[in-house]
Amino acid sequence: MSRLNITSLAVKNLRRKIVRSLLLFLSVTVVTGTLFSATIFISSMQNALKIGTYRLGADVLVVPEKYAADARSALLAGEPTSFYMNRDILEKVKSVGGVKKASPQLFIKPTSFTCCYNVNAFLVAFDPTSDFTITPWLEKNLKKPLSGNEVITGRGMPVMAGDQISFFGTLFKVVGTMEPTGIKFFDQSIFMTMDAAYKMAEDSKTKSMQPISLSKDEISTVLVRVEEGIAPDRVAIRIEHDVDGVRAMASDEVISTVRKQLMGLLKGILIISALLWILSLLMMGFVFYMIVNERQRELGLLRSMGARKKHVFGLIITEAVIISGLGGIAGLISGSAILMIFKDAILQHLKLPYLLPQMTFLVELVLGAVIFSLLTGILSSLFPAVLASNMEPYEAIRKGE
Amino acid sequence: MIKVNDLIKSYSIDGQKFWAVDNVSLAIGKGDMTSIVGHSGSGKTTLLSLIGGLTKPDSGSIVVDKENLLAMSDNELSTFRNRKISFIYQFSSLIPTLTVLENVILPTVFGKQQPDGVAYARELLAIVGLENKMKVYPSQLSGGQQRRVAIARAFINAPELVLADEPTGDLDEETEEEMIGLFSSMNKNKGVTFLVVTHSTELAKRLGRQFKMHNGRIEEII
Numbered sequence: 001m002s003r004l005n006i007t008s009l010a011v012k013n014l015r016r017k018i019v020r021s022l023l024l025f026l027s028v029t030v031v032t033g034t035l036f037s038a039t040i041f042i043s044s045m046q047n048a049l050k051i052g053t054y055r056l057g058a059d060v061l062v063v064p065e066k067y068a069a070d071a072r073s074a075l076l077a078g079e080p081t082s083f084y085m086n087r088d089i090l091e092k093v094k095s096v097g098g099v100k101k102a103s104p105q106l107f108i109k110p111t112s113f114t115c116c117y118n119v120n121a122f123l124v125a126f127d128p129t130s131d132f133t134i135t136p137w138l139e140k141n142l143k144k145p146l147s148g149n150e151v152i153t154g155r156g157m158p159v160m161a162g163d164q165i166s167f168f169g170t171l172f173k174v175v176g177t178m179e180p181t182g183i184k185f186f187d188q189s190i191f192m193t194m195d196a197a198y199k200m201a202e203d204s205k206t207k208s209m210q211p212i213s214l215s216k217d218e219i220s221t222v223l224v225r226v227e228e229g230i231a232p233d234r235v236a237i238r239i240e241h242d243v244d245g246v247r248a249m250a251s252d253e254v255i256s257t258v259r260k261q262l263m264g265l266l267k268g269i270l271i272i273s274a275l276l277w278i279l280s281l282l283m284m285g286f287v288f289y290m291i292v293n294e295r296q297r298e299l300g301l302l303r304s305m306g307a308r309k310k311h312v313f314g315l316i317i318t319e320a321v322i323i324s325g326l327g328g329i330a331g332l333i334s335g336s337a338i339l340m341i342f343k344d345a346i347l348q349h350l351k352l353p354y355l356l357p358q359m360t361f362l363v364e365l366v367l368g369a370v371i372f373s374l375l376t377g378i379l380s381s382l383f384p385a386v387l388a389s390n391m392e393p394y395e396a397i398r399k400g401e
Numbered sequence: 402m403i404k405v406n407d408l409i410k411s412y413s414i415d416g417q418k419f420w421a422v423d424n425v426s427l428a429i430g431k432g433d434m435t436s437i438v439g440h441s442g443s444g445k446t447t448l449l450s451l452i453g454g455l456t457k458p459d460s461g462s463i464v465v466d467k468e469n470l471l472a473m474s475d476n477e478l479s480t481f482r483n484r485k486i487s488f489i490y491q492f493s494s495l496i497p498t499l500t501v502l503e504n505v506i507l508p509t510v511f512g513k514q515q516p517d518g519v520a521y522a523r524e525l526l527a528i529v530g531l532e533n534k535m536k537v538y539p540s541q542l543s544g545g546q547q548r549r550v551a552i553a554r555a556f557i558n559a560p561e562l563v564l565a566d567e568p569t570g571d572l573d574e575e576t577e578e579e580m581i582g583l584f585s586s587m588n589k590n591k592g593v594t595f596l597v598v599t600h601s602t603e604l605a606k607r608l609g610r611q612f613k614m615h616n617g618r619i620e621e622i623i
Contacts, residue, residue, distance in 0.1 A: 004503055004510050012498040301494050304455055305508040306483020306558075308476050394447075394456035397490075 006311060010318035013295075021323060024287055027280040028327025032373040033335035034276060038269040039365060040339060040356070041346070045262055047357045048181060057133035058223035059232035061249045062093055062102075062239055068247035071221065074107060074122070074185055081122075082109040084218040085246070092243045093222045098235040100227045103130040104219035106197050108212060110167055121157060122189040123167060125197030132225055134191055142176050146193050149173055155180035156187035165190070169207025170200040194219075224248075277376065284380035288320060292388040299388050300396025313389035320381035321374055328373025332366060402562060402594045403429040403452055408461035410447055410617075421447040422458065423617035429610070431466075431561075434588050434595045436605035438622075439614035445598040448614065449564045452596065453486050454478045466561060483512040487555035491567035493547045495539040495554075501526065502535040505554045512558060525553035528583060544571045552580060556587060563587075565597045569604060581607060 014021045063071040067083035074081045087104065094102045108123035126134045128145050138145060138152070146152065151172045153159055163174045172192065180187055192200075197214075204211040226235045236248035292299070299312050356362070410422040421444045429435050437445050450456045452463060454470045463470045466485055473481060487508075488494075495504045505522040526532050529549040531542075539547055548571065555563055563584075569577040581604070587593040597608055605611045611622040 004499075004506055006510070009499075009510070016498050298496055300455075301490075301496070302507075302511070303479065304453065304482065304488050306479050306511040308479040308511065311511055392456055394450040397450075397455070 006314050006318055007322075010315055010322055013291075013315070014319055014323060020287060024284055024323045025327045025330065027283055028324045028373050028376055029330040029334060031273065031276045031280045031376065032328045032331025032369050033338065034269075034331075035273045035335075035372065036332055036365065036369045037335035037339040038266075038273065039369075040335075040362075041343070042262060042266050042269070043357045043361065043365070049262075057136070057225075059226045059251055060099075060224035060236045060239065061251065062089065062222040062224060062243070062246050063220070063249070065245050065247045068249065071247075071249070081107055083107065083220055084214065085220070087217045087219050089243055089246060090219060090222050093224060093239055093246075096235065096239050096242050098226050098230040098238060099224050101130070101132050101225040103127055103132060103223050104194065105131075105221045105223060106194055106214070106218075107220040108197060108201075108214070121167075122185065123197065124185075124189045124191050125194045126191065127194045131223075133223055137178060138176075146175065146191075146196075148193070148196050148199070150175045151190050151192045151196075152176040152178060153191070154178055154184075154187035154189045156184065157190065168200050168204035168210075168212055170203050172196075280376060281380045284320070284324075284377065285383060288316060288381040288384040289387070291319075292316065292384040295388075296391065296396045296399055299391065300393045300398075303391075303393035304397065309389040312391075313385045316381050316385035316388050317378060320377035320385075324373045324377025324380075325370070327377075328370045331373060332369055335369075402431040402433065402466060403427070403596065404462075404464040405448075405452065406462045408448070408451060408463065409459045410444075410451060410456070411459055420444075420617045422451060425461075425617070425619045427612060427619060427621075429594065429596060432588065432592045432594055434584065434597070434609040435612065436597045436599055436608040436610070437612045437614055437619070438599060438602055438605045440600075443614040444617040445614050446566050447617075448619070449488075449566055449596065449598055453488060453564045454482055455488075480512070483508060483558060485561045487558065487560040487563050489548075489551055489555050489563065489565040489568040491570045493539065493544065494551050495547055497539050500536050500538055501531060501542070501550050504539065504550055505557055508554065508558050518557070522553070522557055525556055526550070529553045530579070545573060545576050548572055549576065549580070552583065556593075559591070560593060562594045562596070565595065567599055568597060569599075569601070577604075584608075 061071060064083055064085040067081070070081045070083055084106075090102060090104050093099060104127050106123075106125035108125065110121055110123060128135055134152075135145075142152070149170070149172050151165070151174055153165075153174055153176075155177055157177070159165055159174050159177075161174055161176055165172050165174060167190075172190075178186060178191075198216050201212040201214040224235065224239070226232050232250035236250045239248035240246065299315075302312060302315075357365075405428070406426045408422050408425040409420065411418050411420045413419070423444070425444075425448060437448065439445050447456070451458050452465065454463075454465075454473070457471065465481075468481060470478065470481070495501075496507065499507065502519070502522055505525060506518055509518045523532065523535065526535055529552055531546060531549055531553070534542065534546065534550075539550070542550065548568070552568065555565075565584075568584075569580050572580060584595055584597075588595060595608065597604070599605055612619050613622050
């Protein structure tokens with residue numbers, strides 16, 4: 001016979017009314033699962049934004065005025081796009097007060113006719129002589145600049161260093177892969193030098209069925225780093241004032257737009273979770289109150305056998321802890337599963353970046369979720385447990401008859 | 402063993418005060434087998450609960466084994482009950498989720514667990530003739546068998562005082578005889594004091610000293 005104690009008594013009590021126990025278990029599962037998956041989801045998006053902002057490395061992004069929305073979609077959702085403006089703008093931007101560095105980039109959107117490999121790839125060309133966003137990564141990881149036909153790819157591209165890849169009839173060699181960011185602009189892009197991009201455009205006229213219409217006077221964007229101590233949004237305003245036909249977006253502004261979108265989402269999820277939690281607390285509290293009521297005589301009998309108040313209190317709380325602990329673990333598992341299944345569909349809809357936070361944060365989150373579920377059980381059963389432990393044994397036995 | 406003085410316990414029912422125990426005084430010696438007879442509602446069960454420390458009186462004093470129950474804290478009282486007092490009820494007092502053996506051993510959970518507790522529980526179940534029912538649940542037993550399990554449980558912590566409320570109420574004659582035999586044996590061999598509440602004047606006569614309760618008052622039948 002296994003040793004009889006408060007825990008085994010609690011387990012046996014929970015087995016007594018399995019449907020009721022299952023209901024309590026499910027309510028904790030739903031609340032914990034919802035909160036856990038929502039927190040992971042939002043943290044992942046915030047994490048991706050943080051890393052993406054850092055990777056972008058620019059304080060201000062200057063694009064043709066009418067393509068501002070396209071540029072934002074390209075950055076946040078990685079939607080390939082092509083737009084061009086005159087290279088003169090680079091010099092004009094450089095001359096604006098508060099601009100420390102300015103470097104051009106080209107965005108080229110391949111089509112199924114021009115790319116034999118992956119139509120979702122986004123071609124980004126940079127100028128190694130002035131670039132301050134890709135080049136530092138190259139210096140640190142590749143330890144050499146890109147030569148004419150070399151490219152580096154985002155982690156989302158199904159290619160590895162050494163592979164060859166063709167765009168618009170030009171063959172490129174993959175020499176490196178960047179670490180994942182969760183932002184498609186980086187993860188599904190192929191980075192090359194601007195010289196390589198212009199040459200590819202020129203060659204496409206003879207080599208490709210769909211040539212690129214791009215001249216060496218054209219660029220897509222100017223990335224700006226501002227002087228220290230100057231707010232990027234102030235510089236962005238100055239650029240828009242001094243340079244005609246451009247939209248200057250402070251990276252903070254891009255991020256804050258998304259943050260606002262995220263906060264709205266977070267608010268909605270928090271309200272739903274809080275309502276679910278309150279409902280769950282009330283339901284569990286009511287069920288435990290019922291349990292205490294219907295077991296009055298039994299609890300009185302335990303007291304007559306010498307059970308102390310703390311034993312009766314402990315018995316009710318242990319039942320709640322077991323059910324909420326198991327519900328919490330089930331919530332973690334089901335929440336993770338639901339997130340895995342629906343993540344892509346949600347991201348597709350929201351057009352937001354996603355990157356799981358670091359393992360330490362995830363471990364903290366798992367522990368937090370378990371503690372939260374246990375607290376739910378303890379809080380809901382606290383009043384019934386106090387009530388049960390304070391019943392006079394004789395009254396409990398008599399009323400329970 | 403038991404010394405009760407001027408004990409009063411009242412209830413209010415629909416605003417009207419009702420004295421369940423009305424100025425009761427009695428003294429029962431260690432190792433005595435005593436019965437209290439009386440009609441339903443005469444206050445027998447309330448008196449038993451007062452002596453067992455399950456409820457507090459309005460006034461009076463209760464001393465059990467030289468300990469003043471009314472001066473004890475709730476924890477002290479619980480420990481005292483666990484070590485020295487056992488109850489046998491007139492209703493099924495078994496926990497439905499526990500097996501017969503677990504029910505018998507249950508009181509040991511709340512006190513110092515003896516290493517030979519399970520062995521002693523098996524021995525007690527053998528004494529009440531249920532050695533082959535140890536693993537079954539109370540719902541699988543007859544009312545009489547359930548009562549026998551409750552009686553076996555009453556002795557698991559080797560109590561000095563057994564407070565029994567109609568212990569043989571729904572037992573057949575043969576089992577009733579066996580149970581009275583068990584009480585007598587525990588009384589003679591282990592010095593257990595019995596205070597038994599019963600309707601049955603026959604049972605009362607066989608136990609020794611008799612008291613009669615009526616409207617909360619008590620008198621000794623000589």
